[in-house]
Amino acid sequence: MSRGDLLSILAQQDEIANTTKDVCGIVLGREMNIPTVLQTDFIGYIKSAIETCEKALKAINELDELLETGFSGQEVKFVKKLIRELDAQEQKVDKKERKLRHRLFKIEADIPPVNVMFLYSTIDNIGAIADTAERVGNRLELLLAK
Helix, strand or coil: CCHHHHHHHHHHHHHHHHHHHHHHHHHHHCCCCCCHHHHHHHHHHHHHHHHHHHHHHHHHCCHHHHHHHCCCCHHHHHHHHHHHHHHHHHHHHHHHHHHHHHHHHHHHHHCCHHHHHHHHHHHHHHHHHHHHHHHHHHHHHHHHHC
16 A cells, blocks of 8 residues: 555545534534524434444544455455445435535525525535545545555
């Protein structure tokens, strides 16, 4: 495994942490309130994004096993399965994001415009976290291909 490949994976993981910190900073700093009609979908969306990150972590935690097996055998099949699950989970996040954005669009006239913009931004950033988790899996898949 090249140093560059490892650094690329670490950079993606760092991006997840940085974006999460940014989202938390905005939500807490602005003392954001999620409109009641969106709360259930919003919580489901967040949980789904978290699950995506957990799946990426699970795949990365198999790196040591991959190194021990020389990137061959059953371990490769297991990691490829984890990566497929990660991709499928990220697709679920995308679907929930579209639904949440659509529901926000329907009520945005009832919310102060600045709040609407920050809600859209928060939704985008949570989606970006899941996208980055998927990229961790993609980088790991590239390592398997080498």
